[in-house]
Amino acid sequence: MLATDLLQYTVSGLTLGVIFALVAIGFNIIYNVTEIINFAQGEFVVVGGLLAVFFVGLGFPIPMAFGASVLVTAALGFGMERFVIRRARNASILSLIIITIAMSMIFKGSAMSLWGKDPYVLPPFSEGGPIMVAGAAIQPQALWVLAVSALVVIALSIFFHRSVYGKAMLACADNANAARMVGIPVRQMVLLSFVLSASVGAAAGVIITPISLMQYDRGAMLGLKGFAAAALGGLGNFYGALAAGAILGLAESFTAGYISSGYKDAVSLVLLLFALFFKPEGLFGSSEAAKLKKF
C-alpha cells in the first residue's frame, strides 16, 4: 500500500514537474537573450491548451490540433515581440517586465471573452484505461506528458548547441554588443526567442489539458510555479529548470498526498522564497554569473 502510494505520487509529481519545467524553460529562453522575465509565459500555456480544445472541436485529430495550437501561439509570441516589446525596446528591463505583466492580463482577458470561465478538457492522446504498475494506476497521458517533454528538451538542446541560430541566440545572451559586431541581427534573435518560448509554452498546455483541464485564469499559477522552477534551477539554466521543475512537482504531489491538498500551492512558493533568501543564484546556477545579472 505504502509503495503503491509512493509510486502514484511520484508519477503525478513528475508529470506536474515537467510542466513546470517547460514553463521555466520558456522563461529561460527569453531571459537568456533579453534579460526580460516574461510574465505572460503562463498565458502561453493556457492559450495553447484552449486552442487545442478549439481545434479538436473543429474535428482536427490530436496531432494536427497540437501542431495548429503551437503555430498559433507561436504567432502570438511573434506579435508580442514585434508589435509591443520592440516598440518599447529603449525602455529599462524593469519596464519591459511590467509590459509583459500587462500582456498577460490582455491574454487572460481575451481568453475569458473567447472561452468563458468554464474549464475545458481534451481527450487523452491515446485510448485505453490506466496502466497498472505494482498496484498504482498510471494514466497513459502521464506517459505522453513525459515523452513529449523529453522530446522538447532534446530538440531544444540540439537547437542551442548544434545549429547556427541556436548558438547565435546564446551569443546574444552572452554579449549582445559583441554579437552585433559579428553581424548577428540581435533583434531577430529576440523575436526568435519569443516565438520559441511561446511554442514551448503552448506544447506544455496541450499535453497537460487532458489531465488537469484548462481554464482562462490558470496562467498566473502556472507562471508562478514555472518561475519558481526557473529561479530554483538558476535563471537561464535549462537543465537546472528541469531538475527544479521535478523537485517542485514532487514536493507538490507529496504534500497533497501525505499532508493536505490545501497546502500544495504553498509548497512551490515556500521553496521559491527559500531559494531567493539563501541561494538567489538557484540550486544549479553559478554565483559568479548571478553577480553580473540584474535579476
Next chain:
Amino acid sequence: MLTVKSIHTYYGNIHALKGVSLHVGNGELVTLIGANGAGKSTLVNTICGLIQPRKGVIEFQGKPIQSLPPESIVPKGIALVPEGRQIFATLTVEANLQMGGYIHRHKREQIQEDLHRMLERFPILNERRQQLAGTLSGGEQQMLAISRALMSRPQLLVLDEPSMGLAPLITKEIFKIIQELREEGRTILLIEQNARAALNIADRGYVLETGKVVLQGEGTMLLQHQEVQRAYLGKGAKQIVDA
C-alpha cells in the same frame, strides 16, 4: 577604402567626436593613438555602426555607411576586434569562431576551412577548442577575438586597443600577429595607447585628443614629433629643451 569625413558623435549632451576625419587606403596599416577618453572607441563604434553620428559621412569603398546598423556593415567587409576583447565567454572557443563567421553561415565549407586555418595559426586555441572561452588567459582571449573577427573575411580589420591589459611579452606577440596580418596584405585600422609600438609598425598615424584629430602623418614622422614624444612616449620636457 575607408573615408571618415568630419564626424560628430554625441552621448546625450556630451560631444565626444568633434569633426573627426581620417582615411585608410587599400593595404594600409593606419594607427590612431590618443589618451584615455580621447574618443578612440567612440570613433571605432561609430565606424562599425554601434553608434550613429549626428553629422558627417563615413564611406566604405565609396558607399556611405554611417546610417547602417552593424549587421549590415559587417557583410560589407568591416570587422572589429572590440576593446576589452568581448569574446563570448560562455561559448566554446570553436563556437566563438563559428559566430565570427555568422555572415557566411550558409557556406559551410568556407567556415570549416577558415576555422581550421585559425586553429592552425593559433595552436593554443586548437588545444582549447572545446573549452569555454571565458576560461582562456587574456592573451589567448585576444587571439580568439582577432581570429573571430577574421572569420568574417573582412576587407578592413579594426582593432581597438588589442594590447590593453596584457603583459609586455604578450603585447609583443599581439603586435607580431598584427604585423603578419598586414604582410598578408590586409587593411588594418589599429587603435592604441601603446603609441611607440603602434607607430613602429604603422604606415600612417593619427593623434586624437578630446574628440579632435590634432596630428597626422607617417608613422616614423610621428614617432619623431616632439608633441607626440612628450605626450605619448613618456619623454620628459627636459629632452625637448635639450633638442
